[in-house]
Amino acid sequence: xxxxxxxxxxxxxxxxxxxxxxxxxxxxxxxxxxxxxxxxxxxxxxxxxxxxxxxxxxxxxxxxxxxxxxxxxxxxxxxxxxxxxxxxxxxxxxxxxxxxxxxxxxxxxxx
Amino acid sequence: xxxxxxxxxxxxxxxxxxxxxxxxxxxxxxxxxxxxxxxxxxxxxxxxxxxxxxxxxxxxxxxxxxxxxxxxxxxxxxxxxxxxxxxxxxxxxxxxxxxxxxxxxxxxxxxxxxxx
Numbered sequence: 001x002x003x004x005x006x007x008x009x010x011x012x013x014x015x016x017x018x019x020x021x022x023x024x025x026x027x028x029x030x031x032x033x034x035x036x037x038x039x040x041x042x043x044x045x046x047x048x049x050x051x052x053x054x055x056x057x058x059x060x061x062x063x064x065x066x067x068x069x070x071x072x073x074x075x076x077x078x079x080x081x082x083x084x085x086x087x088x089x090x091x092x093x094x095x096x097x098x099x100x101x102x103x104x105x106x107x108x109x110x111x
Numbered sequence: 112x113x114x115x116x117x118x119x120x121x122x123x124x125x126x127x128x129x130x131x132x133x134x135x136x137x138x139x140x141x142x143x144x145x146x147x148x149x150x151x152x153x154x155x156x157x158x159x160x161x162x163x164x165x166x167x168x169x170x171x172x173x174x175x176x177x178x179x180x181x182x183x184x185x186x187x188x189x190x191x192x193x194x195x196x197x198x199x200x201x202x203x204x205x206x207x208x209x210x211x212x213x214x215x216x217x218x219x220x221x222x223x224x225x226x227x
Contacts, residue, residue: 003153033215042115042201042218043154088153092213097142097161097205098169099213101153 004032004072004089004102012108019076021105023089024069032065032072033090033099043088046074076107084109114138115219117202122224124196132187132222134202142207143185144216147171148199157200160185161207189224196226 004023013019023032031050035043047063049056049072056063062075076083086106090099115136124130134143142161146154156169160179174193179185189196200223203216 030213033213040199040221040223042220043203043216045215045217048215095211097207097211097213098144098156098159099216100156101146103151103153 003100004091006087006089006102006105008105009103010106010108012110013079014110015079015081017079019079019083019107019109021074021087021107023072023074023091023102025072025089025091026070028094029067030092030094030096033092034061034063034072034074035088035090035101037086037088037104039085046087079107079109081109081111083107115202115204115217117200117219117222119222120220122222124224124226126226127191128226129191130189130196130224130226132189132200132202132224134185134187134219135183136185136202136204136217136219137183138204138217139182140204140206140217141182142205143179144203144205145169145175145177145185145187146201146203148201148221154201157187189226196224199223 004025007022033048034046037043060077086104088104090101118133144159145157158177160166176188202219205216206214
C-alpha cells in the first residue's frame with residue numbers, strides 16, 4: 001500500500017518544546033502533504049513538499065523529505081497549546097490526483 | 112473550513128434507512144472527494160469526482176452512492192447496504208481535476224453520522 005505511516009502514534013510534550021513527527025511510505029511519490037485536524041473538525045492543509053524538494057518551511061513548521069529513505073518529518077518549533085491536534089501525512093502517486101492518508105500522530109501540548 | 116459547507120453537522124438515522132449528506136463548495140474547484148474517518152483512524156476515500164457528471168470509486172465505495180450534477184455540489188448517499196455506516200464523513204475539494212497531479216485538499220467541517 002502507498003499509505004504513509006506516521007510515527008509516533010501519540011506524542012505529549014511541554015509547551016515551548018519542539019515536536020517532531022515522522023512519516024514513512026513504500027513507493028515513489030509525486031508529493032507528500034501534511035495536514036492538521038483539531039478534534040471533531042475537518043482537516044487543514046499545512047505543507048505540500050514535492051519529490052524534488054528536500055525541505056520546506058511555513059512559520060513554525062519545518063518539513064523535510066528524504067526520498068532515498070522514503071520518509072518525511074514535520075517539526076513544530078516552540079509548541080503552543082493550540083498545536084494540540086492530530087497530524088496526518090498524505091502521499092500522492094505520480095500521475096494520480098488522489099492522496100492516501102496515514103493514521104496520524106496525536107499531539108498533546110502540556111501547559 | 113472556508114468555502115466548503117457540509118450539512119448537517121450531526122445526523123441520526125435508523126438502520127435500514129438511506130441518508131444523504133450534503134457537500135457544497137464555492138471555491139470553483141474541479142475535484143471533490145468524500146472520505147470516511149473512524150475513531151483514531153486516518154481517512155479512507157469513498158468516492159471522488161474530477162469533473163462534473165463524472166465520478167470514480169475510492170477504496171471503500173460499497174454501500175455508498177454519489178452524484179455530481181453541478182460543479183458546486185457533491186452529495187453522498189449512505190445506503191442501507193453499508194454495513195457499518197456510523198462514522199465521521201468529510202468532504203474535500205482541490206484544484207486537481209483531470210491534471211493527474213494531486214494538489215492540496217480543502218476540507219469541510221464534517222458530518223457525524225450515527226445509525227442505530
